[in-house]
Amino acid sequence: xxxxxxxxxxxxxxxxxxxxxxxxxxxxxxxxxxxxxxxxxxxxxxxxxxxxxxxxxxxxxxxxxxxxxxxxxxxxxxxxxxxxxxxxxxxxxxxxxxxx
Amino acid sequence: xxxxxxxxxxxxxxxxxxxxxxxxxxxxxxxxxxxxxxxxxxxxxxxxxxxxxxxxxxxxxxxxxxxxxxxxxxxxxxxxxxxxxxxxxxxxxxxxxxxxxxxxxxxxxxxxxxxxxxxxxxxxxxxxxxxxxxxxxxxxxxxxxxxxxxxxxxxxxxxxxxxxxxxxxxxxxxxxxxxxxxxxxxxxxxxxxxxxxxxxxxxxxxxxxxxxxxxxxxxxxxxxxxxxxxxxxxxxxxxxxxxxxxxxxxxxxxxxxxxxxxxxxxxxxxxxxxxxxxxxxxxxxxxxxxxxxxxxxxxxxxxxxxxxxxxxxxxxxxxxxxxxxxxxxxxxxxxxxxxxxxxxxxxxxxxxxx
Numbered sequence: 001x002x003x004x005x006x007x008x009x010x011x012x013x014x015x016x017x018x019x020x021x022x023x024x025x026x027x028x029x030x031x032x033x034x035x036x037x038x039x040x041x042x043x044x045x046x047x048x049x050x051x052x053x054x055x056x057x058x059x060x061x062x063x064x065x066x067x068x069x070x071x072x073x074x075x076x077x078x079x080x081x082x083x084x085x086x087x088x089x090x091x092x093x094x095x096x097x098x099x100x
Numbered sequence: 101x102x103x104x105x106x107x108x109x110x111x112x113x114x115x116x117x118x119x120x121x122x123x124x125x126x127x128x129x130x131x132x133x134x135x136x137x138x139x140x141x142x143x144x145x146x147x148x149x150x151x152x153x154x155x156x157x158x159x160x161x162x163x164x165x166x167x168x169x170x171x172x173x174x175x176x177x178x179x180x181x182x183x184x185x186x187x188x189x190x191x192x193x194x195x196x197x198x199x200x201x202x203x204x205x206x207x208x209x210x211x212x213x214x215x216x217x218x219x220x221x222x223x224x225x226x227x228x229x230x231x232x233x234x235x236x237x238x239x240x241x242x243x244x245x246x247x248x249x250x251x252x253x254x255x256x257x258x259x260x261x262x263x264x265x266x267x268x269x270x271x272x273x274x275x276x277x278x279x280x281x282x283x284x285x286x287x288x289x290x291x292x293x294x295x296x297x298x299x300x301x302x303x304x305x306x307x308x309x310x311x312x313x314x315x316x317x318x319x320x321x322x323x324x325x326x327x328x329x330x331x332x333x334x335x336x337x338x339x340x341x342x343x344x345x346x347x348x349x350x351x352x353x354x355x356x357x358x359x360x361x362x363x364x365x366x367x368x369x370x371x372x373x374x375x376x377x378x379x380x381x382x383x384x385x386x387x388x389x390x391x392x393x394x395x396x397x398x399x400x401x402x403x404x405x406x407x408x409x410x411x412x413x414x415x416x417x418x419x420x421x422x423x424x425x426x427x428x429x430x431x432x433x434x435x436x437x438x439x440x441x442x443x444x445x446x447x448x449x450x451x452x453x454x
Contacts, residue, residue: 085438093400
């Protein structure tokens with residue numbers, strides 16, 4: 001699992017590459033924790049190269065969303081494939097995120 | 101600047117007293133402001149503005165030059181510290197006044213309720229001014245309380261009437277007076293509407309609490325009260341139990357538009373839907389997450405699957421499911437894929453064949 005973070009002005013793009021399974025989520029969670037401190041801008045979760053998401057991965061998305069909501073920012077989920085969109089739908093989280 | 105004024109020694113001594121105590125006045129102004137703000141916040145009184153200031157030296161010098169003989173000492177000047185509370189509603193002015201009376205010692209002789217002072221056939225500056233003792237001292241402060249509209253009128257009147265230095269023709273004064281009358285009516289009307297809305301909400305809460313949900317029309321207020329009863333909790337817990345999942349609480353307000361779109365006119369209609377389609381919703385959820393290791397679901401999963409079950413059973417087909425997700429998530433081509441998937445799953449759901 002690889003994470004690429006690119007910050008431009010108040011937009012932070014997080015590119016997730018690989019499978020966000022439970023072991024990977026622990027590492028990714030640590031890597032993204034500092035972003036929660038500065039979640040007052042826009043956070044884009046670019047999932048173009050994300051092939052799988054587990055519950056732990058969903059929790060990371062939710063933590064970022066919560067931090068952004070508190071600090072007046074927002075989280076946009078982009079380029080999710082059909083199977084991940086299906087995970088969001090069947091857990092009821094699809095309408096919680098701005099999905100592009 | 102102040103040196104250009106012609107102040108007699110008495111007024112100069114008052115001015116010096118002001119200079120000596122200015123840091124103290126600034127401290128006290130902040131303290132009384134904070135105290136009042138905390139009290140209003142605790143009481144849930146929403147204000148348009150709450151502001152304070154300490155009188156500028158130049159302004160005080162000007163006052164002393166004009167009518168300095170009237171004051172024996174700085175303690176006789178009541179507005180060295182000034183606070184202003186601007187409310188949205190007229191009845192909130194009285195609530196603020198009541199809070200001020202509880203917090204500070206009001207000097208009733210110097211306080212003016214200009215709302216009462218006006219003649220019955222005239223309209224104008226409506227405001228409530230309290231002169232209060234600065235706590236723990238002999239000095240005084242002034243607290244103005246008025247509504248947004250009273251504030252707007254007072255500012256307009258001030259700009260038009262005094263600043264120009266030109267005498268204002270009577271017809272303009274008459275127009276200002278007419279405006280004051282109109283704003284007073286508008287203020288009263290805002291308060292009346294708020295009061296009626298409060299009563300309506302109370303009635304709705306009481307109907308919801310009494311369980312007469314068939315009599316409660318479905319709207320934003322009633323639906324919000326309904327959600328306080330956690331109507332989808334049982335279904336959500338049942339769904340979550342499939343995978344021993346955690347239920348992540350989210351707002352269910354977005355479902356209001358959907359329930360209305362599905363023809364629900366009363367809260368009773370939603371209750372009936374929960375009664376008739378919970379089993380179908382459970383079967384959908386079990387089919388979808390039962391074979392996964394997903395151990396977190398949103399609290400919107402219950403109402404979402406309930407609406408899917410209803411639409412499937414009503415024969416709304418793919419178009420209905422697509423419209424549902426368009427309503428919830430915004431229009432998107434990807435909702436088409438979701439609708440296709442659900443239609444495919446529906447073929448294997450037992451409740452569809454009953």
